[in-house]
Amino acid sequence: MSIAYKPDETFRDDFVYSNSDAAILRFPFPFIEDEYMYSVNIEPHVRGGETGAFDAVFDVDEHYIAECRERAMVLEQDPNRCMVLPHMMTAQWDTLELIMESLAEDYPEDFTLEKDGDAWTWTNRPLGIKDSFVFGDVDSLPLEPFEYITRQAQGDFTLQDQRENNLFMDGGMVTTQADWSLEFDLGMSFHEWHGPVPVAHEINVFDRALQYLLRLQYGHPVRRLNWTMTVNPRLDTSPENYPIWGPDRMTLTPENIGGKLHLRVELQTLFRLPRSNAILFGIRCYLASLDELTSVPKWGRRLHRVLRDLHPEIAEYKGTTRYREMAVEYLSQFDDGEPTSSGIGPDVESL
């Protein structure tokens, strides 16, 4: 089935953004139970899951065209949102191959990859792109391979080099981030870039996650969900632009919070790349307002309980302190105290 794109959506200024009923039902709701705590919640990234967001290797949805335009705007204002260290060129080509092959396989109506040896032709119909190039020859593409292909994908990407039993963030395309900066983190090791996260260090989450990722195998990608909350459907909540989006938090009222406050979910995927032995980390961002989410009764009940009982340090780290009480109060009307089923599925087929 072809995707009904909404090319006129915006993620800044006038915020023309909404989720169709189908998009709500396929949302990767992140809470498997009525309470939330950090864990190494990594599972094999196979096609298929509890909602439609897990059906493809790289999920493309109705916001695709608008998100790619938003990315181009961010890059025009701040080209350093895409940086790759020179030793990662092989990983750049690995990334291009992985994303092109996956999109062409999962969405044959929208993307085509034709290969004749190293002579490749890439067609991206939603964005109106058709380019022929030589795989491995940087000069045959209009941009370096990593930037070229990640401009045509939803979500952020980072490249991790593996050496000295550690992972180093040696590249990335980061324009839809939850308040972290690639320019700041570039070159850092795994524990360095996770330094700011509270609580998780005490329960050794990062030691275990690193050991697991060092053994990540080609062909066997893994995924996890992470979440935070964002006022307005704004993709670019970067530290660089904090003066623009920080004040948004002051604009919430009990009247507008249902439409203005969004759950921000990251479908994070990790792929071992075959030639470079680097790891590609995909951070695919989904936004849905409280009103959209509470149209699914199970999610309304659960979101209320999770936010109400959230560990104070985690609540602060996720930047929710200023409005959490208001959100919990608003969500309480959707929680009738009924039990919820385990897992993230919506339990309804239509809205």
Place this chain on the structure above:
Amino acid sequence: MIRHDPLMLRVSRIESLSPTLRRIILKSANGEPLPVAGPGAHLSLTLASPKKVYRNSYSVVSFSGDHYELIVRRVEDSRGGSAFVHENLKEGDLLPSTVPLNLFPIQVGSRKRLLIGGGIGVTPLLSFAKVLQESGDRFEMHQFVREDEKEVFENLVQGVGSKNIHIHTRRPKDGEIQALLEEQPLGTSIYMCGPDGLMAAVDEAAEALGWPENHVHREVFGAAGGKPFKAKLAKSGCELEVGENQSLLEAIEEAGVPINSLCRGGACGECMTSLLEGDPEHRDHFLNKEEKESGKLIMPCVSRAKSAQLVLDI
């Protein structure tokens, strides 16, 4: 790319290089493109002889898009897998394999790479030498072989087209490895593959000269399996045989006994199970030292048994 093992390969060509060395060319059995094998990657092949099923790992010497090249040495006291490849494997045969797994990659950031090989240990080093020669990175390779195999190995390395490859038709002399390491520039990394004695000599020399540990790399094959053992599930009353190429978790699942799991790699803690009896071989990163020593918990996705039997509380 998401792949589900096994990868089905077909033996496209077999070439005898010497009485004990065979080159095997493997192609896709179903015409689907082959997953990429980077330098240092290996395949674990399932070799079904009439007597027994072997699972042997072989380094990929080269990958060209439509085929993998392996070189297999017939080992005197092998478990039988290499004998099977030499005696029974024919062109056209179907071989199930894992997706290429790389536990011996070339790491960035070295000023120079010193490749040291012994005998059939040449196979991953050949894949390195080709890539390093092409990229223009500085390297030097020393390969120790038997006198009667000089020509075979010279032919093997000839394809790389490098003057930095040296074939020695003898074992290294006392002090020779240390002298080789001593003359390397600062920032050199070692990549080695060969008999245990050779690799131990390199380790010893590197340590004596104060080389950083993370500048010394060796070939490792995945250790997914191990010795078979028995598992008794106390609550469900099942007795299982855990095969050498199977995890305890897989055996429990096969028996239809419900068990949680998530990462299947010893990190998330989901499949943690109480252990009532037996001596576990812990391979996970979840349990801490005290928990491992207590012998009361096990992560069946990766861990196995040192004793003949484990009794689990499920």
